[in-house]
Amino acid sequence: MIFRQLFDPTSSTYTYLLADRRSGEAVMIDPVFEQVRRDSALVAELGVRLLWTLETHVHADHVTGAWLLQRRTGSRIALARASGAAGADRYLAQGDKVAFGRRHLSVRATPGHTGGCLTYVLDDESMAFTGDCMLIRGCGRTDFQEGDPGALFRSVHSQILTLPEACLLYPAHDYRGLTVSSVAEERRYNPRLGGEIGEGDFVGYMNNLRLAHPKQIDVAVPANLKCGRPEDEAAALAEPTWAPLRYSFAGIWEVQPQWLEEHARDVQVLDVREPDEFTGPLGHIDGALPIPLGTLAARAGELSRERPIVAVCRAGGRSAQAAVILQQAGFTQVANLSGGMLRWRTEGCAVEGGEALPRAVEADSYVI
Known part of the structure; x- marks a missing residue:
């Protein structure tokens, strides 16, 4: 399998490319609008065919590159049925599978950060892409977009921390330069969700974070509810x-x-x-x-x-x-x-x- 972890420094977003080497079929998780030229160039250089762009959730800090990649590469768009977004080719729910060549990603519903969060798990459970549900030694906030700290706690403990200990966890963001963790590490070291922390303590902590309003939310969320389709399509494609x-x-x-x-x-x-x-x-x-x-x-x-x-x-x-x-x-x-x-x-x-x-x-x- 071909695997690449890409980074957008403006939003600290990770984008992931996975491809089946034999068939050349590929999927991309959480593309960023401003990085589409880079990402489509990489797809061409690797000689793979992008079948799907997958969203872990409707992002509030950047606009997805899904629509633009669809226009450039012919890829199709998939995200959570619970996201409320329009313009996707496929709406995903718990238990669905997204195939690329001989490989596939299993879909796990992990609401809590938003109401429509998904985690994608590779077929052999060696890798999982957790979006903002679980970050490295942390988790996403729960105070907007139908966020629910209790749901997030249950999502992590039932859908992510039940994976094999050696399963590598790849988040949608990191603000300290960390790139990957594992189920074993997060069980032991995650200060919010690991160890013996109970749901009540977690909910109390999350309800008292008092975080600032995300600066891009008023632009990003409406755009992502249209899968990143801009008003001026011609300019975006120039x-x-x-x-x-x-x-x-x-x-x-x-x-x-x-x-x-x-x-x-x-x-x-x-x-x-x-x-x-x-x-x-x-x-x-x-x-x-x-x-x-x-x-x-x-x-x-x-x-x-x-x-x-x-x-x-x-x-x-x-x-x-x-x-x-x-x-x-x-x-x-x-x-x-x-x-x-x-x-x-x-x-x-x-x-x-x-x-x-x-x-x-x-x-x-x-x-x-």
């Missing part, structure tokens, strides 16, 4: 050639820091921060043109329409707005620097000016 761009569900093309550092002389780098930020601790990209966002519409004439533009700000929000302003002004080759100067500095890219930032500031997440 293929710019001037850079390896990612198209966000918000309709913004994004470029990664490493590419921009290597090709900064080939584009116009537009810094839309305020003047004190441009000269401040984060520094700026060599050769960047400073035009604050508030003056951009009036000063757009200072930019060439013949060369691509990459907009930059502190964390990527204002520069995304700048990209929209420029598109509305008729500029056709515009992208946003993903993560802004925070990510640029975090990844060690060169800057003009600026200061050596304290570690805590360098770690200030541009993805939350």
